Amino acid sequence: MKYFLTLFSVVILFSVALIAFSHTAATTASYSTEATITPMADNGQYKVDVSISHLVQKNGRLVEEVVARPRIQSNQGCAASFYQGPSAGTPGYGTQDNFSVDVSWPYPNESGTAFCTVLVKHGDTVVSKSKLQLQIVGPGRVPLILSAQNVDPNSVQVSMDKSTAYVLLEFAGKTDGEARKMAIDNFGNQAQIRNAAGQIVDVVDGGHVAGAYNGIGLALPYDTADEAQRVANVLKGLAIK
Numbered sequence: 001m002k003y004f005l006t007l008f009s010v011v012i013l014f015s016v017a018l019i020a021f022s023h024t025a026a027t028t029a030s031y032s033t034e035a036t037i038t039p040m041a042d043n044g045q046y047k048v049d050v051s052i053s054h055l056v057q058k059n060g061r062l063v064e065e066v067v068a069r070p071r072i073q074s075n076q077g078c079a080a081s082f083y084q085g086p087s088a089g090t091p092g093y094g095t096q097d098n099f100s101v102d103v104s105w106p107y108p109n110e111s112g113t114a115f116c117t118v119l120v121k122h123g124d125t126v127v128s129k130s131k132l133q134l135q136i137v138g139p140g141r142v143p144l145i146l147s148a149q150n151v152d153p154n155s156v157q158v159s160m161d162k163s164t165a166y167v168l169l170e171f172a173g174k175t176d177g178e179a180r181k182m183a184i185d186n187f188g189n190q191a192q193i194r195n196a197a198g199q200i201v202d203v204v205d206g207g208h209v210a211g212a213y214n215g216i217g218l219a220l221p222y223d224t225a226d227e228a229q230r231v232a233n234v235l236k237g238l239a240i241k
Helices: 176-185 224-234
Strands: 005-007 013-024 030-042 045-058 060-068 072-073 082-085 097-106 112-122 127-135 144-146 157-161 164-170 190-193 211-213 217-221
Touching: 030 112, 030 127, 045 097, 045 112, 060 097, 060 217, 072 082, 072 097, 157 224, 164 211, 176 211, 176 217, 190 224, 217 224
Parallel strands: 005 030, 144 190
Antiparallel strands: 013 127, 030 045, 045 060, 045 072, 082 097, 097 112, 112 127, 157 164, 164 217, 211 217
């Protein structure tokens, strides 16, 4: 029996080259898998819809019975996973189907590899494996330039989350829709901090956009609170020492 993963409908916004389309199975179990990967430009996310069927004989005919419909939605640039089935050590773990899906898509507008891997296992034994891999060719991005001229200085603040310090900011002179689009388009992008004279401040020329803040702003991560505070002072229009 042939086991396969069919690219049922990949909706993409970039030029794409198919570089791998493979299927393997570890046993004689009969499964088929269909997957749809859809990047969504309006929110910078992507969604994956998977249908896994068990092939069985009925009245002398081979028919498909859908046994799982995993769905995943995640930010572009972030890998995501799905699991359905009994937990290790529970009754039926070694004999019942468990399903896992691992997916990823490049950051918005960037080139990279998108993939979707689907495993069907009985316990730790793989009975079916399907993998789709796509090479995404994006236009690329230039660093996002941030300064006191395009940031609302009153919105700038420093926040700690465990060992990471974040500079939180909102844009100035933009509608909510424009600011939200800028935040989405620059997720994962390098941020270039400039002072009032337009010079790159080398001590902070290494941050990147870690995500949206307040729906229409950005969060920039730094290793220390002192470094984050220096960034915040530049964006507030203050001189750094």
